[in-house]
Amino acid sequence: MELTKDILLDLHRRMVRIRHFEDEAGKLSESGQMPGALHLYVGEEAVAAGVMVHLSDEDQITSTHRGHGHLVAKGGDFKQMYAELYGRSTGYNKGKGGSMHIANVDAGMLGANGIVAAGPPIAVGAGFSNKYRGTKNVAVPFFGDGATNEGSFHEAANMAAVWKLPVVFVCENNGYGEFTPQAEHQAIKDITDRAAGYGMPGIQADGMDAIAVWEAAGEAIERARNGEGPTLLECKTYRYYDHVGRSGIGLEYRSDEELDEYRKEDPIPKIEKHLIDNNVLTADEIQAVHDGILAEIAEAIKFAENSPLPDPSTVTEDVYYTG
Amino acid sequence: MTAEATTEARQLPYILAITEGVRQSLQEYDTSFLAGEDVGLAGSVFRIYKGLYAEFGPERVIDSPISEAGLIGLGVGAGATGLRPMIDIMFSDFIGECMDEIANQLAKTRYMFGGKTTLPVTVLTMGGGGINLAAQHSQSLEAWLCHIPGLKVMMPATPHDVKGAIIAANRDENPVFVIMNKASLGITGEVPEEPYAVNIGEAIVRREGSNFTIVAIGRMMHEAMTAAEILEKDGIDVEVIDPLTLQPLDTETILTSVRKTHRALVVHEAVRFGGIGAEIAAQIQENAFDDLDAPVGRIGAPFSPVPFSPPLEQAYLPNAQKIADGVKDLIGLD
16 A cells, blocks of 8 residues: 555545535535534544545445535535535435435445434445445445444444454544543543454544545555455544534533644644645645635535525425335 | 135245245345344244245345344445345334334435435334233334334235235335234235235225224234124124235225225224324324214223233233224114
């Protein structure tokens, strides 16, 4: 596994795409233009990018309530994504899912999910399917530290291990279950401590460093593709915005100092320094990447805002497949 | 099901009709597999899958950990990625262990995704009381499932229908629950040898009659048929309707009957309060109010957990005599 220029550029690009997508969505939500609630992924970009660079459309992921970043990193189209967040019929889910259920099954993105730890059992099903169909594909459930306290996570991890399924469990440990610090919701610091209990390897990566995540995920995904079973990969990371929206519910549950510490570890400037130091991109070229993505976002938002709202008569369509 | 069944028609007990339905489903689709707790080597605690492990191997008849949430998740993930899972939840009482995966994932995924996926998942589970298994292994929880848009729910009463329901469920592109009945495993009936599907959402008129309609769910169909014989002696000509599928419900067949007989009673083994009988009674009254000569009656279990001790359980469960008495009450006899 060689860290080529192309991979570096890919990691950077996926992270910048997530960052700007989320920042713009957060603003639109705050200004009341976008309905519903958004759980923003800003700060955690290195995890989605570092994992997704290894995956094809035939590999599946399951996501969380904080799911936009995963879909962007899996190649999500900005137009269909913003349209979905706006509840338009041109959205990925025709406006029936919204932020918390956004999905693109064709690209192996089996949905954001409003239920904590609902993804891992579904990913186990996809991993089972990959093995049953004789493919080399892997399934990757993303979930947070809080999700590892749910029974469904435990059932999924055990099933994947006992059946040696091609599943890589990626824990985005951002230190909080909603507003509750990790120390108050579990008696362990490292989620990887749990791996031994399932008989699978547990490995850690710095979730604020895309290259570190890329390396660790690559190892785990290769094991899975080779039929050697699942891995629990813990990425310690941090969310810059609140649990919901950019500013949340105004609760003081973490300090500005803590946030500042993690801001210093921002994965995007970090990889940009690496790109410049290694003569991969110049500062101007990096700026051009940002500008290009921002232009694409502006166009996508316009597309979403000009898209039709769903016809109320379609409310009961798609409950059942009717042929 | 016709009365003209020939003597050569093959008879099979309910238990073996289940086995045959699953066997033929596994033969029909290479993408189908059966997973559940002890479904493989043991052929299930009820022995309903006996022989399938040897026939299809551990890759397709899969003993799982005791993990109901994991099992339904397995169905969702495998169903969304090209397979046709058959998931066994040993006792229907255990759906409490996996209700999120049922209600929020299995049922809703297609809708939430804007119709961009199908989930051809069959869930096989054993319901009902009558064999002294007490409060956590005897319940009839079909109303929980019928309330959730996205699921189909079947309660086959006969060997013919349980086989046809399993095959129909496996062929369907939607999640379908087939709630089998543990007290009916020994019931024998005509079961064609070839694969066939019953029609999901189509009720069956089990007995034609002119002056009273009994809508009887699951095993209660057999009790209603016996009640009809009792009532015949009193000159009451009962029509018995077996909905077979509760979601979607064949309201039209029920209404057609009520418009003819002008009286109806709905019977199920589940607790009466909030049971599916309440929905059926409401639909009859909404759609056929002017045709009714009496309020629509309901018979179900009392508002209590299922008791263990045999006399308590017998007191708890509806039966033919209670049904006959209920009909007479509604007519104003005795």
